[in-house]
Amino acid sequence: xxxxxxxxxxxxxxxxxxxxxxxxxxxxxxxxxxxxxxxxxxxxxxxxxxxxxxxxxxxxxxxxxxxxxxxxxxxxxxxxxxxxxxxxxxxxxxxxxxxxxxxxxxxxxxxxxxxxxxxxxxxxxxxxxxxxxxxxxxxxxxxxxxxxxxxxxxxxxxxxxxxxxxxxxxxxxxxxxxxxxxxxxxxxxxxxxxxxxxxxxxxxxxxxxxxxxxxxxxxxxxxxxxxxxxxxxxxxxxxxxxxxxxxxxxxxxxxxxxxxxxxxxxxxxxxxxxxxxxxxxxxxxxxxxxxxxxxxxxxxxxxxxxxxxxxxxxxxxxxxxxxxxxx
Ligand code: ATP
Ligand code: FE2
Numbered sequence: 001x002x003x004x005x006x007x008x009x010x011x012x013x014x015x016x017x018x019x020x021x022x023x024x025x026x027x028x029x030x031x032x033x034x035x036x037x038x039x040x041x042x043x044x045x046x047x048x049x050x051x052x053x054x055x056x057x058x059x060x061x062x063x064x065x066x067x068x069x070x071x072x073x074x075x076x077x078x079x080x081x082x083x084x085x086x087x088x089x090x091x092x093x094x095x096x097x098x099x100x101x102x103x104x105x106x107x108x109x110x111x112x113x114x115x116x117x118x119x120x121x122x123x124x125x126x127x128x129x130x131x132x133x134x135x136x137x138x139x140x141x142x143x144x145x146x147x148x149x150x151x152x153x154x155x156x157x158x159x160x161x162x163x164x165x166x167x168x169x170x171x172x173x174x175x176x177x178x179x180x181x182x183x184x185x186x187x188x189x190x191x192x193x194x195x196x197x198x199x200x201x202x203x204x205x206x207x208x209x210x211x212x213x214x215x216x217x218x219x220x221x222x223x224x225x226x227x228x229x230x231x232x233x234x235x236x237x238x239x240x241x242x243x244x245x246x247x248x249x250x251x252x253x254x255x256x257x258x259x260x261x262x263x264x265x266x267x268x269x270x271x272x273x274x275x276x277x278x279x280x281x282x283x284x285x286x287x288x289x290x291x292x293x294x295x296x297x298x299x300x301x302x303x304x305x306x307x308x309x310x311x312x313x314x315x316x317x318x319x320x321x322x323x324x325x326x327x
Contacts, residue, residue, distance in 0.1 A: 001299070005106075006056075006076070006092050009085060010081055010084060012032070022293065024289045024293075038162065039081075070095075072295060074104045074296070074299075075105055079313065079316045088312075104303060105309075106295050109134060111294040112129055113125075113252065116251075116277065124139075125249055125277060128251050131253030132255075135253075136150040136151075137149040137150070137197065143323055144318075147317070148243065151198065157254050160225070167208070180222035181219065184222055186220045208221055233265075238268050247273065249275070253285075254284060
C-alpha cells in the first residue's frame with residue numbers, strides 16, 4: 001500500500017509518500033514566508049493553493065510514481081489555521097474522488113510523534129513538541145495521546161519570531177536567536193513562568209524588550225531568552241516524564257532543530273537515566289511524510305473515513321483521537 005499525505009496546517013505545504021514498509025519515498029515541501037509581519041492565514045492559504053499541485057507532482061516524480069500508483073491519501077485535518085487546512089483538505093478530497101481511493105484525515109500533532117517513533121527507534125516517549133504554533137508535552141496513556149503540559153499563551157516558535165521582529169532581528173527569528181546566543185556573554189534574569197506542567201511566555205517577551213531599551217546587547221538578550229525559555233520547556237518535560245514514568249523523550253517541531261534546546265533536554269534525560277531522540281531536521285519541521293505515515297498506520301489498523309467526515313478541525317485536540325494502531 002502506498003500512501004500520499006498532504007500537510008497544510010500553517011506555513012508549510014508539504015507532500016510526502018510512504019510505502020507499506022514505511023519507507024519514505026518522497027517528502028517535498030514549500031514554505032510560505034511573508035514579506036513582512038506575521039503569518040496571515042489567508043495569504044498562506046493562497047500560497048498553498050498555488051503550489052499544492054506542483055508539490056504533489058514533485059513528490060510523485062521523486063518517488064518515481066504515477067497518480068494511479070497511490071492507494072491511500074491522507075491530510076492534516078487539524079489543529080491549524082482554517083484557510084490553510086481547507087486547502088490541504090480540498091486537495092486530498094479531490095485526489096481521493098478523482099482516483100477512487102480512500103481518504104483519512106489525521107491529527108497533525110500525533111503525526112509528529114508517530115514519525116519520530118518510527119524513524120528514531122524510540123518506543124513509548126514523552127514528546128516535547130516545540131514548533132511555531134504549538135508547545136506541548138504529549139505522551140501515550142490509556143489508549144490516547146494526552147497533553148500533559150502546554151503553553152498558556154503563545155507557542156515557543158511564534159514567541160521567538162515575534163520577539164525577534166520586535167527586537168529588529170528580522171522574520172523567522174528562531175535560528176537567528178540560536179546564532180546570536182552563541183556570542184552572548186552575560187545572562188540577564190527574565191521572568192520564568194512555569195505553572196504546574198504549563199508554561200507562559202508573555203512576561204518574558206515584555207522583559208526582553210525592556211532589556212533592549214536598557215542597552216543590553218542583542219547577543220546577551222538572545223542568550224537570556226533561550227536559556228530561560230528552554231529551561232521552562234525542559235522542566236515541564238521532566239515533570240511529565242516523572243509523573244507518567246517514561247524513560248524516553250522525543251523532540252519534535254521546528255524549534256527542536258535548536259542545538260541548545262537539545263543539549264538541555266539531553267542533560268535532563270541523562271540525569272534521569274532516560275534517553276533523548278530527535279528525528280532528522282526534515283521530519284522535525286512540518287512535512288507531508290509524517291501525514292502520509294500516520295494515515296497509513298491508521299488505515300492499516302482499520303480506520304475508515306467517508307468524505308463527509310473529513311471536515312477540517314482548527315482546534316483538533318490530540319486527546320480526541322482514539323489510538324487504534326498502538327497496542
Ligand atoms: P506548527 O503548525 O506545528 O505550529 P510551524 O508552521 O510553526 O508549525 P515548524 O516548521 O514546526 O512550523 O516550526 C517553525 C518554527 O521553528 C519557527 O517559529 C522558527 O522560528 C522555529 N525555528 C526553526 N529553527 C529554529 C532554531 N534553530 N532555533 C529556534 N527556533 C527555530
Ligand atoms: Fe507542526
